[in-house]
Amino acid sequence: MVNMRGRIRIAVAASMLIGSFLVGFVYRDLQAGAGRQVLSELKTMPADIATAAKEKVAQNSVELQPVETYSSVIAYVDSNYYGTKPKPKQLTYAAIRGMLATLGDRYTRFLDPVEHKEMSEENRGDFEGIGAELDTKDGRIFIKKTMADSPALRANLKSKDVILKVDDKMIQGMDITDVVKLIRGPRNTKVRLTIKREDTPQPFDVELTRDVIPFVMVESRMEDTVNKIGYVTLRQFTEKSDADVFMAIKELDAQGAKALIFDLRGNPGGLLDAAVSVGSRFVQDGDIVIIQNRGGQRSAIPIEPDKRDPIRRPVVVLIDRNTASAAEIVSGAIQDHKAGTLIGTESFGKGLVQTIINLDDGSAVAITTAKYLTPNGHEVTPTQKIKPDITVDPSDDDIKNENDVQLKRAVQYLQERLGVTQAKTNGEKS
Amino acid sequence: MQTRPPTKVATANMQASAMLKLTPESAPVILQPAKEKDGAERDLVGSVVRLLRSYYVDTVSKEKETEMARGAVRGMLESLDDPDTRFLEPAERKLIVDAGNGRFHGIGAIFALRREKVDKLDETKLVVVTPMPGSPAEKAGILPGDSVAFVDNKWIITHDPFKEPQFESMLKAMRNRDVDALAYQKAYEAAFKKLKDGMSIMDALESVTSKATGDLTIKVERAGEDKPIEIKLKCRDTFVDPIITKQTDRGVAYLRVTQFSRSAPASFAAAMKRAQSAQAKALILDLRNNPGGLLDSAAAIASSITGGGVIASIQTKNARKLLKEPVSKRLTIPVVVLINEGTASVAELVAGTLKESKAAVLFGSKTFGDGLLQTPLILKDGSAAVLTSGKMRTAKGVDFNGKGISPDREVKSGGIENDIQRDEAVKYLLAKLGKA
Known part of the structure; x- marks a missing residue:
């Protein structure tokens, strides 16, 4: 039977995607924490590609049932394989992974008990x-x-x-x-x-x-102390994200922040619920996201009114190629509702929602169960990404010299919006 | 699962291990229902299937489920991390069945995957076991032991570029923050590009063994050569008889066994009969570039020379048994067996057993060194799970896996034009017959 004990958790999975680990990597290492998932993603990736490359079109009309086939082959291996005896569950997990790989959807994947625990920790934020x-x-x-x-x-x-x-x-x-x-x-x-x-x-x-x-997922500071431009970065959407972002904004408000930079660069996503809550801190009315499930049914998720921020201030959201999934939901909602200005580069382009379902033995499957669209009905796909309002792409030299041109452009933009001169704070911080 | 003849080791389905060596099919192995103890794990797989059926964003069709089933088998077999244990798509299996019937596609060679450690790097190489006689591969001068590195200028993914020493040291430096992010990113992108532009080893195998016509350019690495050698080939089908003979000359008969296919023993017996009518007093049995085949066929041919008895010792998961043939008339004429590095699997077994029983003298060079047996589990859609199912040793229990069988007399190859090995054998046999 289908074991759906425990809750079904809707997550816009926080998988570290190819290329996105670079940003994630640095901060993770600093924390006596989650370096592992990043590295394991890195290791599994080549196999992923190999599997994709191998996929062939079925040409035979005779059907196979996955469970029956699995049972027969595992029994056969058990009694006949001459090589080293596989570890318990190794074959079963490998069978599930192999099965899911044929779907051609890298987000639908199996999590063994260890991976599942790590992912739960990440989603929980500790x-x-x-x-x-x-x-x-x-x-x-x-x-x-x-x-x-x-x-x-x-x-x-x-x-x-x-x-x-x-x-x-x-x-x-x-x-x-x-x-x-x-x-x-x-x-x-x-x-x-x-x-x-x-x-x-x-x-x-x-x-x-x-x-x-x-995990420390939120950091904040007064980026421009003269003109009171606050800065908040969110690294991943966990159960704690909304409270942490809220606290950070309140602290900046207490210091008299007049404008806000919300940095979602390198944010690979996380929990959908968290995205809706965080989005509600920025958007005044309407929907955060539209979920389209199997069969094409659409349902809009509106803002959570109790999270609405009464203070109106200019907002810049920083995005880059590694802004994915839940982070794309939030930036897309802010853009569609004109609640802020997006600066940076195009986002990653992951418009799929995974549901993580616990299995009997502590393992889990993440299954792509839905697509999402921005409030204005734009799909997010690898070819249709969230586009910044102002494109700022750092050069190789900028990266090498750690010259954050996107952040500088955001500060400059907000200074202009606030009607102050920019000369004072341009360049090095005083 | 197959039923086993009670008195004999079940060999009908046992195959030589180098790739593409399966011979005509025996009865399909029948699927057994799962045992009770698999209940919980079976339910795990069942749960995932049902969840996908109910919740996956796209509809899971019956065709998709068949693919999922194949994926499950592929995943299981790959997790065993054994190059000889693998899943065959129906089309891949057909190639193997064709090869067993003497029909080769592509460049007309038999390949094996060989695991090696090169500079601490785990490499899986696509190695030529044997170019078949008359094939494009043979004509282009491809040799046993050559490993294919490029196909049509695409690098074959023989290892994970992310495990190359350059990248590993960069990764370590990055973690320890001795290099800047940009240098790391460049290294990452280079490795990623290498992987993305590369060709999987299975795709490479498919392109060299399945193309019916057309040009193919490959680069092979060869022992003793610094750089890969570029070879251009025209693909076409090659038909190979299991037994090739030459006219008996001065009393010396020559029989070449190209592979131990199902029909090989009958062809062998017929050829021996013709040699006898031609007054043969000595025999050259050429097993060079013989990639193996069916254990049964090999045993039958060996037995017709040794006069029956123990041919091999077979170790399976739970048992070690002797493969015995009924006692028959031993061949009394002097025999030289020609071997080389393309003599693999059951062909090595035959050479080793003939050597031990003093039924023959071995000339040439050391054999390939593959003593593992595979058994295919044939699924009802025509795909197959090929599993390493045992190890064979010679009659006296010599394990040649990874080692090969050494000749009694080492004779270097003189190339296609100049068969020194055969000439030496003729000379030796004529001396024996007192005709030198």
Whole structure:
């Protein structure tokens, strides 16, 4: 029977797409967190292409039933295969993956229990670990920052503490992502770090009890302190996104923000519900998105009126080629309702909605169940993307020199809208 | 599943492992209903199928379900990570059946996938086991052991470009932030482009083995050559008899077995009869460039020389059994078997067993080294799951998988024009017959 125990969760899946990991990658590494999914996407990608390349047209009229065929072949392999015995469930998972690959839709995919857990953590916006951001320099891995109210902070770990061992395992020469994997683990379990601190002659051990740590998905600041132009970036749409974005805007309001830059560059998407909520912070009336399910039925999702922001201010949304899925929903809604100006480059072009359904053994399937359209009825596809109102495409030199021309253009645009002179804040921040 | 003859190892469906070596089909293997213990896992697959039927954004048609079923089998077999275990689409299987009947398409060669580690990189190479006699491949000078690197200027995806040392070190540097994002992005894009512009190994195999007509340009890597060699070929179908003979000369008969197809034993017996009428006193059995075939056929031919008895030792998942042939008259004339690096699978087995039983002397060079057996599970839509099902050893239990069988007398090849190996065998046999 179909096991739909647990809730069916509508998610505009937060898959890191080809190319999009670059942006995602950098921030993820800084966080003792989710580097793994990015890397695993990277690894699975070639196989994905190989599978796509292999797909051939059926030319035989005799039909096969997937379940019956699977059962027969697995029984046959079980009793006849001469090579190394496959791990339990390996064949079943591989069968499901192989089956889904024939749909030619990379978003419809199987998540084994580990991948499912990681995705759930991401959607929830937290993970289990010690809450330290790691960084590396000259082959040494050190603590960059401890997060608020985290085991790392409570254990008095300090910025620049160099990690020598994790649970007595030397980490010299290891990749930072592998070290992160060692440190992460279920809550209430313990991990021991051997630390070398600058002013302390002898290395010492610190034992920490892992806990649930929120991902930092939102960051904000007053970008132009003179003209009061606030800046909020959202990295992914999780269950916490709306509250976090709301808090960030309120803080900027308290500092007297007159205009807002909302940065959705590199945002691969996330939960549909979160997109609707966040969109409602910017759009005054009407719909955020139109969902078109199988059979072509359309249903519009209106704004959540309680989230409507009474303050009217000029808004710029920054988008780029890695702005995908839920992030395209929000930018599309803001554009259609003229609630802000889009600056940057064309978006990724993913107008599909996945439903994640839990299966009996802790695994799950993400199935593309619907398409979405912007409130004005525009489909979003790889050839029909969200187009910026003002195109700003950084050159290779800009990227190399970390010259954020898109952000600069946004500041300049808002300064013009606010009717202030731009000379004061152009160039380096004072 | 097949029913096994009670006294004998079930060999009818066992095939040589190098690719495209399946011979005419035996009765299709019948699907068994799943066992009770698969219940939970079966339900997992069932759940996914039902969810797709109910919720997937596009309608899941019956044709789509057939594709899904094939995809499931392909996924399972690929997860075993064994180059000899693979799923065959109906069209792919037809090529193999044709090859077993002596009909070769494309460039007319037998290929194998070979796993290698090159500079810490896992490579899967498309290796020529044997160019068939009279084929475009043979005429163009393609040799056993050549590995195809490019087809029509497309790189064959022999490895994951993202695992190349250059990229791995870039990835590591990026993670440790020793390089800037742009340099990393360039490396990523280069690797991605290589992959995107490349041709999957299965597509490459298909293009060299299925094209009926037309030109094909391939580049092969050859041991001892620095650069890939470009070869232009005109594809056409090649028909190959299982047994090719030359006129008996000064009492020396010559029989070449091109592959151990189902009809090979009968053709072999007929050829032997003709040789006897021509007063043959010695035999050259040429197994060079013989990619293998059916274990049964190989056993029958070996047995007609050794006079029956144990031909091979077969290890399957649960048992090790001896493959025995009924006792018959042993061939009493001196025999030289010619072997080379294109002698593979059951052909190696025959060479090894003849050598051990002192029924023949081996001339030439070391064989390919493939001792694994495959069994195809034929699905009702005409596709097949080909599975490594066992390993064969010579009668005395010598494991030649990955090692090959060495000749008694090493004789280098003199090329197509100048068959030194055969000349040496003739010389040796004439000396034996006192006719030197």
